[in-house]
Amino acid sequence: MKKGTYLRCVTRHGFIQIEGHRYSTNAARPGDTVLVRVDAQDLDLAHVFRPESDALIGWAFRRTVPHTRLRAPSSPPMGAREPARPRDCSRAVWRWLAETNRKIEDSWIGDLIGAICLFVMIGSFWILPLIYEVFK
Structure with missing residues (x-):
């Protein structure tokens, strides 16, 4: 990923997507359009600005853990379980x-x-x- 300035919309889960990476932020509400500048020294950090006034409203941090869906554990068949003694x-x-x-x-x-x-x-x-x- 390269350093740059991007105009992005915050997703409904509070993420900002930049070139396939997810940055989490609580500086803006979901649905807000923000101006994002990725830090050159630390690509895991991005500065979040208001697009109309270039005022800094917060930071966004890159998620390093891949997004996974939680699934309910599957239970074994009834015959495979032992009774609770x-x-x-x-x-x-x-x-x-x-x-x-x-x-x-x-x-x-x-x-x-x-x-x-x-x-x-x-x-x-x-x-x-x-x-x-x-x-x-």
Whole structure:
């Protein structure tokens, strides 16, 4: 690519095309016509000007990475996939915990555990200020 001055239109993705190279800029909006001067010492840099007044509005930098389209990864056929073993184990453990919880809540043991927790919470509100006063 050679040094020069070009009158270009910013693409809808914010690029300026100069001799097959894409320069990205945020100095102008898509659809704006700009005057572009490529730097002689650094061909990856271009100065962007307003075409009517030659006022510098920003810079454009050449993309060195080729433009590639992102594609969704293709999934293997259903028969080729292996079942998720850790997930199956965690589901089985969760089911067992849910069944055990249901059994405890339905019996008198659940009521006993609830009463003990209630007394511990109420007792801690009385005991904690006393402990605070002792160790103050």
